Amino acid sequence: xxxxxxxxxxxxxxxxxxxxxxxxxxxxxxxxxxxxxxxxxxxxxxxxxxxxxxxxxxxxxxxxxxxxxxxxxxxxxxxxxxxxxxxxxxxxxxxxxxxxxxxxxxxxxxxxxxxxxxxxxxxxxxxxxxxxxxxxxxxxxxxxxxxxxxxxxxxxxxxxxxxxxxxxxxxxxxxxxxxxxxxxxxxxxxxxxxxxxxxxxxxxxxxxxxxxxxxxxxxxxxxxxxxxxxxxxxxxxxxxxxxxxxxxxxxxxxxxxxxxxxxxxxxxxxxxxxxxxxxxxxxxxxxxxxxxxxxxxxxxxxxxxxxxxxxxxxxxxxxxxxxxxxxxxxxxxxxxxxxxxxxxxxxxxxxxxxxxxxxxxxxxxxxxxxxxxxxxxxxxxxxxxxxxxxxxxxxxxxxxxxxx
Amino acid sequence: xxxxxxxxxxxxxxxxxxxxxxxxxxxxxxxxxxxxxxxxxxxxxxxxxxxxxxxxxxxxxxxxxxxxxxxxxxxxxxxxxxxxxxxxxxxxxxxxxxxxxxxxxxxxxxxxxxxxxxxxxxxxxxxxxxxxxxxxxxxxxxxxxxxxxxxxxxxxxxxxxxxxxxxxxxxxxxxxxxxxxxxxxxxxxxxxxxxxxxxxxxxxxxxxxxxxxxxxxxxxxxxxxxxxxxxxxxxxxxxxxxxxxxxxxxxxxxxxxxxxxxxxxxxxxxxxxxxxxxxxxxxxxxxxxxxxxxxxxxxxxxxxxxxxxxxxxxxxxxxxxxxxxxxxxxxxxxxxxxxxxxxxxxxxxxxxxxxxxxxxxxxxxxxxxxxxxxxxxxxxxxxxxxxxxxxxxxxxxxxxxxxx
Numbered sequence: 001x002x003x004x005x006x007x008x009x010x011x012x013x014x015x016x017x018x019x020x021x022x023x024x025x026x027x028x029x030x031x032x033x034x035x036x037x038x039x040x041x042x043x044x045x046x047x048x049x050x051x052x053x054x055x056x057x058x059x060x061x062x063x064x065x066x067x068x069x070x071x072x073x074x075x076x077x078x079x080x081x082x083x084x085x086x087x088x089x090x091x092x093x094x095x096x097x098x099x100x101x102x103x104x105x106x107x108x109x110x111x112x113x114x115x116x117x118x119x120x121x122x123x124x125x126x127x128x129x130x131x132x133x134x135x136x137x138x139x140x141x142x143x144x145x146x147x148x149x150x151x152x153x154x155x156x157x158x159x160x161x162x163x164x165x166x167x168x169x170x171x172x173x174x175x176x177x178x179x180x181x182x183x184x185x186x187x188x189x190x191x192x193x194x195x196x197x198x199x200x201x202x203x204x205x206x207x208x209x210x211x212x213x214x215x216x217x218x219x220x221x222x223x224x225x226x227x228x229x230x231x232x233x234x235x236x237x238x239x240x241x242x243x244x245x246x247x248x249x250x251x252x253x254x255x256x257x258x259x260x261x262x263x264x265x266x267x268x269x270x271x272x273x274x275x276x277x278x279x280x281x282x283x284x285x286x287x288x289x290x291x292x293x294x295x296x297x298x299x300x301x302x303x304x305x306x307x308x309x310x311x312x313x314x315x316x317x318x319x320x321x322x323x324x325x326x327x328x329x330x331x332x333x334x335x336x337x338x339x340x341x342x343x344x345x346x347x348x349x350x351x352x353x354x355x356x357x358x359x360x361x362x363x364x365x366x367x368x369x370x371x372x373x374x375x376x377x378x379x380x381x382x383x384x385x386x387x388x389x390x391x392x393x394x395x396x397x398x399x400x401x402x403x404x
Numbered sequence: 405x406x407x408x409x410x411x412x413x414x415x416x417x418x419x420x421x422x423x424x425x426x427x428x429x430x431x432x433x434x435x436x437x438x439x440x441x442x443x444x445x446x447x448x449x450x451x452x453x454x455x456x457x458x459x460x461x462x463x464x465x466x467x468x469x470x471x472x473x474x475x476x477x478x479x480x481x482x483x484x485x486x487x488x489x490x491x492x493x494x495x496x497x498x499x500x501x502x503x504x505x506x507x508x509x510x511x512x513x514x515x516x517x518x519x520x521x522x523x524x525x526x527x528x529x530x531x532x533x534x535x536x537x538x539x540x541x542x543x544x545x546x547x548x549x550x551x552x553x554x555x556x557x558x559x560x561x562x563x564x565x566x567x568x569x570x571x572x573x574x575x576x577x578x579x580x581x582x583x584x585x586x587x588x589x590x591x592x593x594x595x596x597x598x599x600x601x602x603x604x605x606x607x608x609x610x611x612x613x614x615x616x617x618x619x620x621x622x623x624x625x626x627x628x629x630x631x632x633x634x635x636x637x638x639x640x641x642x643x644x645x646x647x648x649x650x651x652x653x654x655x656x657x658x659x660x661x662x663x664x665x666x667x668x669x670x671x672x673x674x675x676x677x678x679x680x681x682x683x684x685x686x687x688x689x690x691x692x693x694x695x696x697x698x699x700x701x702x703x704x705x706x707x708x709x710x711x712x713x714x715x716x717x718x719x720x721x722x723x724x725x726x727x728x729x730x731x732x733x734x735x736x737x738x739x740x741x742x743x744x745x746x747x748x749x750x751x752x753x754x755x756x757x758x759x760x761x762x763x764x765x766x767x768x769x770x771x772x773x774x775x776x777x778x779x780x781x782x783x784x785x786x787x788x789x790x791x792x793x794x795x796x797x798x799x800x801x802x803x804x805x806x807x808x
Binding site for chain 1: 455456457458459484486487488489490491492521522523632707709710713714716717719722723724726727729730731732734737739752754755756757795796797799800801803804805
């Protein structure tokens with residue numbers, strides 16, 4: 001069901017970052033479901049986590065350990081270890097402890113990540129039994145296998161890799177993500193792991209990741225259902241020859257742009273793999289007073305089941321977009337200043353149907369597989385973009401039949 | 405597709421309120437699509453309108469005229485007169501003017517209401533041509549025809565009627581509503597018209613209606629898509645022998661309860677007629693700190709496509725409800741205090757799966773046609789209820805195929 005071309009790219013190894021996979025048989029026996037990531041001693045590591053109050057046990061442990069010089073990530077698919085209470089915490093720590101023993105590190109230097117069904121106990125014994133194999137398989141050139149090991153309902157593996165020139169040095173940025181496009185708690189949802197060989201402090205790396213995520217993973221939505229397990233990690237192994245990246249420099253600016261680009265590509269891949277998705281929709285809100293209201297309007301459109309079913313039907317039913325803008329809760333919105341475009345076709349001007357609009361022109365845009373909606377609010381000069389997909393019969397089928 | 409029993413009740417006439425219908429051929433020729441309501445000279449009238457910034461032309465006119473001693477309502481189905489800009493305003497006023505001429509009243513004593521497709525010009529000539537017939541047909545015992553004339557995609561007419569004893573006098577409360585259950589901008593959405601013969605000032609009537617709507621029409625949702633045309637009207641003809649209702653009296657308390665009950669029944673009927681709905685879901689949030697957070701949590705659950713598709717599948721997939729509670733944005737939510745029930749079955753206690761829970765017990769509740777979800781937040785003593793329905797293949801079909 002993927003929208004558009006989704007070829008897995010050539011993945012450049014990142015010096016100082018090794019990845020190993022193995023099969024623990026958590027939900028399946030044919031595909032690896034454990035990913036071991038080992039960072040060079042000089043690495044720094046940044047991460048962002050779900051805002052869901054019911055966050056999963058591994059999220060609580062990883063968030064706590066992030067400030068304790070982490071060097072290992074342990075990721076499993078097939079079980080989210082969420083809604084599991086105190087037992088879930090003990091289980092998450094037990095798996096970290098097993099990694100630490102094998103690696104001869106402290107238990108708090110391990111960050112755990114789980115993705116899969118909510119409310120079932122993590123099969124700790126199976127998971128621990130599969131660790132030696134994952135450790136044995138570790139190598140720098142293993143991103144492809146890693147991308148597959150973290151998949152759940154994903155229909156394709158998601159990767160991004162680029163080499164960037166900064167101040168005469170080449171650094172590498174490589175990353176993977178998973179997510180069935182939808183933010184679906186029962187399946188665990190979005191995970192992203194990126195790595196670079198740049199030299200950068202934990203604090204500066206965290207700022208860089210937070211800024212990138214704000215423009216990418218935080219700007220995608222399928223149904224607004226924030227998961228209990230979302231996490232995105234950025235590792236910097238410090239193995240490149242480029243001197244340490246410092247804030248407010250041209251070098252940092254190039255690095256930031258490259259990390260943001262990687263995050264945007266990895267998050268767009270999630271939307272292209274949206275459960276039941278047949279279309280990729282880019283919603284640009286322009287001339288907003290501030291960023292918050294731009295995102296608010298864009299997400300109201302992106303979450304509207306009426307707008308999404310119209311896109312599925314390729315129906316230029318612009319009244320639904322107009323109504324979504326109107327209910328977005330923007331304070332003192334002057335509808336007479338609003339313009340709305342489907343692709344380059346103006347559908348609404350001065351708050352009503354554009355004089356030049358024809359159903360044929362709207363239909364031509366709606367028939368496309370990738371569609372841009374632009375809303376001019378006429379209130380300022382801030383723009384934001386949100387990505388989403390359409391809402392199809394298959395969305396209902398996948399989510400109604402999942403456990404049968 | 406209606407959920408449960410939806411028999412149209414015996415409708416008591418309200419002395420002083422006359423209703424007439426006719427066919428203007430706006431969208432259909434076989435069913436009346438115009439409703440004329442005439443109030444006794446002594447009547448007062450209260451109304452609430454959509455909060456959508458893109459509210460329709462008739463909403464703007466009716467809101468303006470509400471304070472000008474209105475005596476006539478003109479309702480059409482088949483065309484929403486929304487997204488129609490300045491021309492839409494001229495058209496709405498033209499229809500009011502035609503009513504005023506026939507009735508020998510001032511144009512500002514007419515409130516117009518439209519429900520139907522957005523963005524098409526109101527066929528003013530057809531509408532005006534049908535007015536004399538509607539006026540001629542007017543009578544007090546005409547609520548059944550009125551309920552049918554305002555339908556769009558509704559699969560059944562929605563009515564409520566009750567006689568209430570207050571201080572030894574019998575007053576009548578009768579009302580109708582329309583809405584395909586969903587809040588669907590393209591089809592125009594929710595309208596409600598209630599009438600009573602009580603004697604009550606415009607100001608007190610408005611307070612009464614606002615309080616009733618807050619507990620009823622503002623507590624239902626199918627998909628969160630607030631329409632451009634929602635309106636609810638309460639007329640009081642002043643023809644009963646009961647002395648004028650005054651604030652802070654026992655009489656007013658009984659009246660308020662009766663109006664709230666009427667509003668709740670009429671709004672529940674809309675959810676039972678939800679497009680594609682197979683289940684009625686009542687979401688009770690208890691032990692909240694305040695009303696706002698109780699509604700916030702209940703609506704987050706009610707809007708979650710994952711929760712709604714699970715209900716459609718009769719799948720006791722409680723992780724989706726838990727995740728929705730967790731993402732509802734309640735400040736400093738302590739998940740360890742949370743309990744969640746499906747019917748009388750405890751599914752979550754102290755933030756994790758209840759020890760006593762079995763899939764069989766959950767399945768038994770999910771198989772029912774009407775299901776209550778209760779969430780105890782453990783933060784206070786405020787409760788709120790929101791009604792919604794499930795999310796089925798037919799929802800997608802109806803909304804994807806509407807214009808084909």
